[in-house]
Each structure stands twice: as structure tokens, then as C-alpha cells.
Amino acid sequence: MALKRWVLTVLLAGLLWCLYGCGKAAVSPAGSADSGSAGQTVDSGSAAGAAEDTGELIDPPLEEEASDTSEQAQPLAGIVICLDPGHGVTDATGQERVSPLSQETKAAYVSGAAGNSQTEEELNLAVAQLVRAGLEERGAQVVMTRQTNEATVSNIERAQIANNAGADLCIRIHADGSEDSSVSGMSMQVPAGSLLGTPEIEQPSARVAEIILEEVTAATGARSRGLVQRSDLTGFNWSEVPCVLLEMGFLSNAQEDALLATDEYRQQIASGIVSGVCRWMESGR
Numbered sequence: 092m093a094l095k096r097w098v099l100t101v102l103l104a105g106l107l108w109c110l111y112g113c114g115k116a117a118v119s120p121a122g123s124a125d126s127g128s129a130g131q132t133v134d135s136g137s138a139a140g141a142a143e144d145t146g147e148l149i150d151p152p153l154e155e156e157a158s159d160t161s162e163q164a165q166p167l168a169g170i171v172i173c174l175d176p177g178h179g180v181t182d183a184t185g186q187e188r189v190s191p192l193s194q195e196t197k198a199a200y201v202s203g204a205a206g207n208s209q210t211e212e213e214l215n216l217a218v219a220q221l222v223r224a225g226l227e228e229r230g231a232q233v234v235m236t237r238q239t240n241e242a243t244v245s246n247i248e249r250a251q252i253a254n255n256a257g258a259d260l261c262i263r264i265h266a267d268g269s270e271d272s273s274v275s276g277m278s279m280q281v282p283a284g285s286l287l288g289t290p291e292i293e294q295p296s297a298r299v300a301e302i303i304l305e306e307v308t309a310a311t312g313a314r315s316r317g318l319v320q321r322s323d324l325t326g327f328n329w330s331e332v333p334c335v336l337l338e339m340g341f342l343s344n345a346q347e348d349a350l351l352a353t354d355e356y357r358q359q360i361a362s363g364i365v366s367g368v369c370r371w372m373e374s375g376r
């Protein structure tokens with residue numbers, strides 16, 4: 092009999108302990124979830140309320156604060172960006188198909204524009220490297236189509252590097268040239284037309300192009316020449332991922348050429364591109 096009462100007592104104590112323990116455990120995740128969503132919508136009122144309700148929840152909010160901070164520092168965690176610095180010094184010649192949907196061919200390797208202060212392939216790579224540093228700092232994985240000025244990469248190969256990497260976005264970095272030396276400003280070229288191997292990239296490419304162009308012109312003060320739809324670019328037509336091409340300015344314009352040669356202006360361009368990618372991510376891509 093005494094043994095039976097002892098067993099009952101133990102069972103009752105166990106039940107009470109479990110109820111109390113489980114109740115406490117149930118409060119904690121619910122509190123975390125609320126504060127988590129409050130953090131996303133920037134509703135500090137709710138977060139403060141959660142902390143007030145349960146005095147014992149001092150630890151969870153601190154953990155959330157830590158994770159919120161790391162999210163802010165790494166807003167691009169989990170995404171892959173391909174950077175394609177245009178052109179490259181090569182002796183290679185040859186043609187390649189302008190689109191997977193066409194037998195028409197175009198030159199596979201094209202040399203870039205040149206100014207008094209620099210050549211385009213050197214400028215493109217220097218800016219791409221600055222963009223890479225900024226993106227990686229924010230948690231993105233970056234794939235480059237070339238990392239040296241001497242490089243033999245065709246336009247189809249550039250597209251395939253982004254495709255094979257499963258890139259969320261490919262940013263092609265170029266500078267312009269014109270016979271009219273007074274022409275200046277930045278533009279963003281975007282894929283369009285019936286030769287696109289993956290027509291689904293047209294809309295998302297235009298969306299991210301607009302955001303990045305806004306951020307880059309704001310960061311540099313350069314004139315925006317807007318978006319330019321291109322149906323004839325091999326690199327776009329073979330791309331299976333959203334792809335945009337920034338023309339950073341005209342090397343044929345003495346003033347822009349001189350600006351583009353400075354580390355400060357190159358960094359402003361890179362910062363603008365990184366801000367654009369972050370804004371694109373924040374806005375749901």
C-alpha cells in the first residue's frame with residue numbers, strides 16, 4: 092500500500108513538473124516567433140511588449156538581437172551573383188551563334204572601348220573586383236567570368252558561367268564609346284526580343300536593372316540614360332538567369348574618362364551596384 096502511494100506521488104509530481112516545464116517551453120518559442128516577425132516589420136512596440144510580458148524571457152530577445160544584427164550585416168546571404176567584366180585581351184578570333192534559337196553568328200571576342208586614361212577591359216575588371224568585395228561582405232557568393240585582363244572568354248561562355256553557377260543574377264560591367272565626344276552618362280542594357288533562349292528573364296532583368304541604375308546614378312551623380320532593350324546581344328540571348336549590362340560612362344568623353352580612372356569614382360560605382368542589389372533583395376527580388 093505504501094509503495095502504491097509512493098508511486099502515485101511520484102507520478103503526480105512528474106505530471107506537475109511536465110505541465111510546468113512544457114508550459115514554460117511553449118511560451119519561449121511563441122515569444123521568439125512574435126519578436127522575429129516584429130523585427131522584420133520594424134515594430135519595436137511588439138518586441139518591447141513581449142519582453143514586458145515574460146520577465147524570464149531575457150535570454151531569447153538577446154539571441155534575436157544578435158541574429159537580427161547578422162542579418163543586417165549579411166543581407167545577401169544565400170544568393171549567387173555572377174559578375175561579368177566585359178571584354179579581355181586575347182588573340183582569339185571566331186564566331187559564335189547569337190542565340191540558341193538562331194543559326195546567325197557574331198564575333199565571339201570583341202575588344203572594348205578605350206579612353207586616354209584607361210582601356211575598357213581594365214576598368215571593367217577593376218570595378219567588378221570592388222563590387223565583388225562589397226557583395227561578399229554582405230554574404231553573397233560571387234562568381235566571376237574573368238579575373239585577369241588577359242582572358243579568352245566568349246560571350247556564350249560568359250552566359251554559361253552564370254547559368255552553370257545557378258546565379259540569381261548576372262551583372263555585366265562595361266563602359267561606352269561614341270564618335271561624339273560630348274555624349275556622356277550611364278545606361279543599363281536589358282535582354283529583350285524574340286531571340287532570348289529564356290524569355291522568362293526579360294521581366295526580372297528589367298526590374299533589377301532599373302533599381303541598380305537608380306542607385307549607381309545616385310551614388311555617382313552621373314546622368315542616367317535609362318534602360319536600353321537589346322535583342323542582339325549573345326550574352327543575353329544565352330542567359331538562363333536574370334542578366335543586366337551596366338554601361339558606366341563614355342571613355343570617349345574626356346571628363347567621364349578622367350572620372351572613371353579614379354579609385355574614388357570606381358568605388359562610388361561599385362557601392363551603387365551593391366546598394367542596388369541589396370534593394371532588389373529587400374524588395375523581394
Ligand SMILES: [Zn+2]
Pocket residue numbers: 177178203204211265266267
Ligand atoms: Zn564593352
